[in-house]
Amino acid sequence: MTPSTPEKAPDIAIEFDRVSKSFGQRNKKHRVLNDISFTIPRGLTTVIAGGSGQGKSVTLKLILGLLYPDSGRVLVDGINVPSLNKRELLKLRTRFGVLFQGSALFDSLTVFENIALPLRERTNMSEDEIRSRVMATLDQLELSGHEDKFPAQLSGGMKKRVGLARALQLEPEIVLFDEPTTGLDPVMTREIYQLFDSMQKQLGYTAVIVSHDIPGVFDIADQIILLNKGEVDVFTDVNEIIHSTKPYIREFAEMTMGDLFTRPEKEKCH
């Protein structure tokens, strides 16, 4: 398949088709993804969950073309990402917004400059237009008054919000979140999830959230993809995880959800 002839399904934004990925050398190879297939629906929030080292961040990097699979296809709107050349890849990435684990803010730029960067580099907007748009975003994300601060002067939650503001500047179709609540306290984590949820509903982008924050992140999920030991399971509801008969999913649920798993049915989430 070539990038010019995408196999586009109307409601599928991203598709993993029998993807495998290993790391390491010779006899120290570890297979992180083992022939996995799943789809991510357009315009909804999909959570990719799993323990540490299960390949959650790897899936994001595969979607972005920052890593290449050993075998299989990673399709974004029907376009096979690994087959793209550098120029095509850059073009494809214009459709993404990414919020990195550590926010990846440019530490030598102020909050304003960080958010304005994609507009300055990727659009022909005048400086006045950029200023008004960035200030509007700052206001929307309750960051007004912090525009002249540097990332080192911000709290963890504020960094995430600035990262989200930067990711949303070019009005992306797909927004990828890599462990967005790492390092945040439970109250801030909840606030950030609520913010993600309201922004997604407001702007209608496809959100893909990679997280090990379970079950908190399930509150905003329309679909849950569980990665475990190189395998993949897809759920549309947290109750499906809780009622799964697969031993490793039950084990995962017990380990990660604790009392939620043991609570009576009516009290459970969703």
Add this chain to the structure above:
Amino acid sequence: MAETTIPPEEEPPALALPFIFLGDHVLYILTDLGRMGIFLFSALVGIFRRPFRFRELLKQLNFIGAGSLAVIFFTALSSGMVLGLQGYYSLHKFGAEGMLGSAVSLTLIMELGPILTALMVTGRAGSAMCAEIGIMRISEQIDALECMAIDPFRYLISPKFLAALISVPLLTAVFDIVGIFGGYLAGVGLMGVNSGSFLSGMQQSVTNHDIRLGVIKSIVFALLLVWICAGRGYLVQQIRGAGFGAESVSRVTTQAVVLSSISVLIFDYLLTAVLL
């Protein structure tokens, strides 16, 4: 339990182990050279990509060029003065003190100027460049640029290349002038060599070819130092044995400075042998 472990291949015979080890290292070196080659190509191509980042170029010119002036000035003055004293001591034995201007200027223009400037810039700006890019790499700032479809070479690396290619030859020229002045101070001011013979000796012996050699060396050294320092920082996560996190940046910065300095010295010999 994290990821699935792929069953290891069959254990090779003991006799084959040294060859496997050697082959593995050769393959790594070739891969690393290939990555560095692609990095150099991308950085040079990035210089010509639009939109040009004039403000970033000025910032880098200020950091690499203007910021290095003080260290270049003092290194040049002390080197020139030492050359003046040492030269006088040696030439005096043969009654050839009149050649001091020629000896000092030629040594500075053809050798010491380009080499010491490159080493000083490597130590001051090259190490900072490597650490800055390395930190940007491990904190996913470079990934963030790529995800915003901003070419990290055009945005980040190429302005540093261009600034080094402009600054280092100019700093070398400053080094030469200050160094010759230092030699004059020591030879004429302190040791009593005739001022006229110092200056005329310099005038008669330095040719355009000598100056050209110095300029070519300074350009090549600039390219080497910015390539190695920026390249090692950019590839910090792919360098074997560098470790992870802050430690990897620190190790790679040390490696970059050492590698860059050695490369400058080796290329100095090669260029002298070819162009003299």
